[in-house]
Amino acid sequence: MSAFETIAAEIGVGADEVAIWVERRWVLPGRGGADPIFDDADRARCRMIVEFRRDLAIDDEAMPVVLDLVDRLHAARAELRRVLEAVAELPGVERDHLVARLLGEVET
Amino acid sequence: MKDPYTVLGVAKTASADEIKKSYRKLAKQLHPDLNPGNADAAARFKDVSAAYDLVADPEKRGRFDRGEIDASGQERPEAAYYRSYAGGPQGEKYRAGAGFDPSDLFADLFGRGGRARGGEFRMRGGDVSYALTVDFVEAAKGASKRLTFPDGRALDVNVPPGTETGQVLRLRGQGGPGIGGGPAGDALIEITVAPHPFFRREGDDVHAELPVTLTEAVEGAKITVPTIDGPVSMTVPAGSNAGTRLRLRGRGVARKGGAAGDQYVTLKLVLPKEPDSALKDFVKSWTGRDYDVRGAAGVGG
Numbered sequence: 408m409s410a411f412e413t414i415a416a417e418i419g420v421g422a423d424e425v426a427i428w429v430e431r432r433w434v435l436p437g438r439g440g441a442d443p444i445f446d447d448a449d450r451a452r453c454r455m456i457v458e459f460r461r462d463l464a465i466d467d468e469a470m471p472v473v474l475d476l477v478d479r480l481h482a483a484r485a486e487l488r489r490v491l492e493a494v495a496e497l498p499g500v501e502r503d504h505l506v507a508r509l510l511g512e513v514e515t
Numbered sequence: 516m517k518d519p520y521t522v523l524g525v526a527k528t529a530s531a532d533e534i535k536k537s538y539r540k541l542a543k544q545l546h547p548d549l550n551p552g553n554a555d556a557a558a559r560f561k562d563v564s565a566a567y568d569l570v571a572d573p574e575k576r577g578r579f580d581r582g583e584i585d586a587s588g589q590e591r592p593e594a595a596y597y598r599s600y601a602g603g604p605q606g607e608k609y610r611a612g613a614g615f616d617p618s619d620l621f622a623d624l625f626g627r628g629g630r631a632r633g634g635e636f637r638m639r640g641g642d643v644s645y646a647l648t649v650d651f652v653e654a655a656k657g658a659s660k661r662l663t664f665p666d667g668r669a670l671d672v673n674v675p676p677g678t679e680t681g682q683v684l685r686l687r688g689q690g691g692p693g694i695g696g697g698p699a700g701d702a703l704i705e706i707t708v709a710p711h712p713f714f715r716r717e718g719d720d721v722h723a724e725l726p727v728t729l730t731e732a733v734e735g736a737k738i739t740v741p742t743i744d745g746p747v748s749m750t751v752p753a754g755s756n757a758g759t760r761l762r763l764r765g766r767g768v769a770r771k772g773g774a775a776g777d778q779y780v781t782l783k784l785v786l787p788k789e790p791d792s793a794l795k796d797f798v799k800s801w802t803g804r805d806y807d808v809r810g811a812a813g814v815g816g
Binding site for chain 1: 538539542543546548549551552564596597598599600601602603605606608609610611641
């Protein structure tokens with residue numbers, strides 16, 4: 408059983424479909440010799456694509472736009488987390504004010 | 516377990532098509548991969564999915580409608596959503612491909628010059644707060660105060676006329692130094708106005724209590740009164756009572772571009788410090804000594 412067939416069976420689509428997603432770079436599995444390697448994130452991403460199509464009626468035209476926006480959203484969140492970690496390491500009272508403000512607390 | 520029709524927002528008699536439409540509408544709003552970090556959306560999506568799983572299957576829907584099964588136990592197994600990985604190291608390749616460049620955002624915030632990555636980082640210096648106490652008269656009339664910073668720098672602060680306690684003066688560029696050639700922050704100076712033994716401020720008006728002798732109150736007098744602009748002469752009319760309030764027009768705070776406030780002087784009748792026997796004798800023999808005061812004020816008895 409190829410890696411495509413394994414993942415395809417897991418999420419209930421055809422192996423050729425998963426191959427097309429990889430070709431379109433919607434999913435970026437690792438390479439192990441000739442066969443691709445789907446890690447947990449890749450498999451979850453495949454499931455997400457299935458759900459987007461089945462449950463949200465997102466078709467092949469709209470799918471790359473949606474995936475791109477999801478990726479941007481996560482990139483922005485990762486960047487925000489990096490900033491907040493830097494904020495958390497700041498010394499002193501200014502940090503406390505900043506954190507209070509970010510948490511939406513009213514300063515007294 | 517909630518009623519699946521309520522969760523999906525459809526009638527019990529809804530067609531399969533209506534149910535699907537409603538489910539898709541909700542799923543587009545609530546799908547966890549479109550709402551990372553939103554626990555409320557995740558919980559609602561779970562309910563919506565479970566409800567849809569039940570009523571989208573004609574056999575299960577029939578059994579539910581006939582009361583053979585309840586709405587529980589139909590939940591989907593907890594699938595590992597993509598969002599669980601998206602923020603971690605495994606999601607990095609997807610994020611990196613998304614073309615999101617946070618340096619633009621930071622350039623807006625911190626004024627980094629140019630768009631080139633790795634360019635010099637510029638950042639405005641922080642604001643620094645100081646406290647400054649000024650005299651009552653200085654605050655009322657305005658004054659220039661010299662402030663010495665902890666680093667030895669001295670700076671003349673212009674306290675504008677009419678400054679009140681709690682007011683904050685902002686000195687541009689006198690705060691923390693900027694980073695990488697960025698502008699310095701501001702110095703924020705919070706003013707406390709020291710109380711005055713004689714004057715009191717109410718807005719632009721100045722209030723004061725002025726002691727007068729019995730003689731001055733009975734006979735009237737010309738008295739020299741301090742104001743924030745120096746002493747002025749004031750006429751106390753004959754027969755002035757204790758508590759009489761006299762106005763010195765325009766002797767209050769003169770604010771730029773506004774009419775000056777007034778000074779109000781309230782008379783305070785003061786008897787001689789030592790009991791005066793001549794005064795006592797006079798009052799004893801005074802024919803009008805029993806004049807009514809409390810009756811007129813409505814407290815008589």
